[in-house]
Amino acid sequence: MxxxxxxxxxxxxxxxxxxxxxxxxxxxxxxxxxxxxxxxxxxxxxxxxxxxxxxxxxxxxxxxxxxxxxxxxxxxxxxxxxxxxxxxxxxxxxxxxxxxxxxxxxxxxxxxxxxxxxxxxxxxxxxxxxxxxxxxxxxxxxxxxxxxxxxxxxxxxxxxxxxxxxxxxxxxxxxxxxxxxFAIPPVPETVPARPTTEKLRIGILPMASSPLRTLPPQFVAKTISAITDQASDISVVLNAYQGVKDAYKSAIGPLPTTINLIDGFKTIAELMSFIGTCDYVIVADSGPAHITKLYGIPGIGVYTSASPTVLHGRFTNITAWQSDYHGDYCSAPCGLAKLHATENGEIGCMGSLGTSREKLVALPSRRDPALVQRLSTVQPVPCVSHLVATYERFKISLTADIAARCHS
Structure with missing residues (x-):
């Protein structure tokens, strides 16, 4: 050429x-x-x-x-x-x-x-x-x-x-x-076989790279209780490379001995292998939600600040559950995927800082591990904490989705 x-x-x-x-x-x-x-x-x-x-x-x-x-x-x-x-x-x-x-x-x-x-x-x-x-x-x-x-x-x-x-x-x-x-057609979605047993292997992957998209620990604990009767094997997978892992684990609280709590995987290949063996997944708006596309693994994706419309594209394997938070400064989904900073250096989102979108002028120029840990574990931003307040509606949707997509 x-x-x-x-x-x-x-x-x-x-x-x-x-x-x-x-x-x-x-x-x-x-x-x-x-x-x-x-x-x-x-x-x-x-x-x-x-x-x-x-x-x-x-x-x-x-x-x-x-x-x-x-x-x-x-x-x-x-x-x-x-x-x-x-x-x-x-x-x-x-x-x-x-x-x-x-x-x-x-x-x-x-x-x-x-x-x-x-x-x-x-x-x-x-x-x-x-x-x-x-x-x-x-x-x-x-x-x-x-x-x-x-x-x-x-x-x-x-x-x-x-x-x-x-x-x-x-x-x-x-x-x-x-x-x-490139003017080429996409390949068809992968459609895995339905589980052959009544009890399922379910993976819960609640952590994202931003506290705006990480699921509340209380939400995870409630979800474990909600699906215990439908799953023979429940695993909660954290992220070995995120600094909030230990605090997040503590915030979930004591779990039944039958629950597999996995601190994380050393490599992305190990994470992919785990997802590929699940019958169903419950995921935050994160990398694992996208990895399910490779295998067609069914599940439910919980979305907060960002909308699933673009994020999941044409794929139908994941059912979207969107936080419907409405507040004085923002409504979900607001479109932010990461924390932002104001001119005076405050880090957060519109709801957590009580400010308008226009006041969030840039991505943060400094890391604030203590803030990230607090927002991920004990004081989530409003659209994330709203998931706990409206949990009963989510529970009904979750159990119905598992029944429809995993049982004959």
Whole structure:
């Protein structure tokens, strides 16, 4: 393809050189995806902070050549170009699990449309295990060597998809957008077989990356009581990498000895394996809710500040339960997915701070672990705490949904 049809990627890379062998990987990714050097003259990575933390202290010969490398990529108006028998490297713009599930579903469709195309993925990061569920795809978790880069005919920067620039404040259905922009049909939903026994294996995954979307501990305790008669195996899965895990566990309170309380999984692959073996799940608006799309696992998703309309896209395996909170400063869903900050540095949402949306001017510039723990465990924001106040209505919907979707 002529170079005149290309332009520079939005993604910026760091080029580094070394003659010493090295390895590069993340702790929450399966070991077989960990990368090693291959003797190339140079390497490219987007995660320069990890480069400096993991490699520079151990390999004195590593030299950073430039932090301002942009690659030549195919522009979005050429994404409907025929890709048969091409070798394509997709630049993955971020590793948020939900977005990467959407990209994975798009890649399933892309492989069906272009079965002779060879595909590589660069910068899959913490979501590498999700992309590894695909077959015949080469994964470059954190870097790519100069020799490996030469093997590809063209590069495509997926951060050019419509809506990606504003994804921090406006969710994007990555699968739907990409399928439209590449003019390919999505693959059919996966439909698992119904359980063959009356008692079910039910997973409860209540934690999200933001307290605006994490389910209240009291809500979890009530849910366990509500489904005990319908499940032979109930597991509550926390997040091993979130600092509020222990406080959240304490806030749930004592659980029956028959309940499996799992602190979390070391890798995303282990989390995916767990979800894939469940008969039914109860999930917060989080990565696990999206992972269910890969397997078609039925369940109920509990949504608070964000709406499920875009987040779950075309998929019907998850029944949406939306908080219907209405207050003086906001109503659910307000559209926020994360805590925001005011000009004077207060962190929260409209309801928790008693302020208007216009006063929340940016994402926080500092971490406040104590605030996150308080909002996640003892003082949830209004639309989240409203879930407990209206629990009886949720209980009726939950038990009916389990009966309809899991029993003959």
């Amino acid at each position: 002529a170079s005149t049809s290309l332009h520079l990627s939005r993604a910026r890379f760091t080029r580094f050189k070394t003659k010493q062998p090295f390895e590069f990987g993340l702790p929450n990714v399966a070991a077989n995806i960990r990368q090693k050097s291959d003797g190339s003259a140079s390497y490219l990575t987007r995660v320069s902070s990890l480069l400096r933390q993991q490699i520079l202290p151990k390999a004195a010969s590593v030299k950073i050549v430039s932090d301002t490398i942009h690659l030549d990529v195919l522009p979005r108006d050429r994404w409907q170009h025929p890709f048969n028998r091409k070798r394509i490297l997709f630049l993955i713009p971020a590793d948020a699990l939900g977005d990467c599930v959407g990209m994975t579903m798009f890649l399933r469709a892309f492989q069906v449309t272009y079965p002779t195309c060879k595909i590589g993925l660069l910068n899959t990061g913490s979501a590498s295990d999700i992309f590894a569920s695909l077959t015949n795809i080469e994964i470059f978790q954190l870097f790519i060597s100069a020799n490996q880069l030469k093997r590809f005919d063209m590069l495509i920067d997926l951060s050019e998809m419509a809506g990606w620039k504003d994804i921090a404040t406006a969710p994007v259905d990555c699968e739907g957008v990409l399928c439209r922009e």
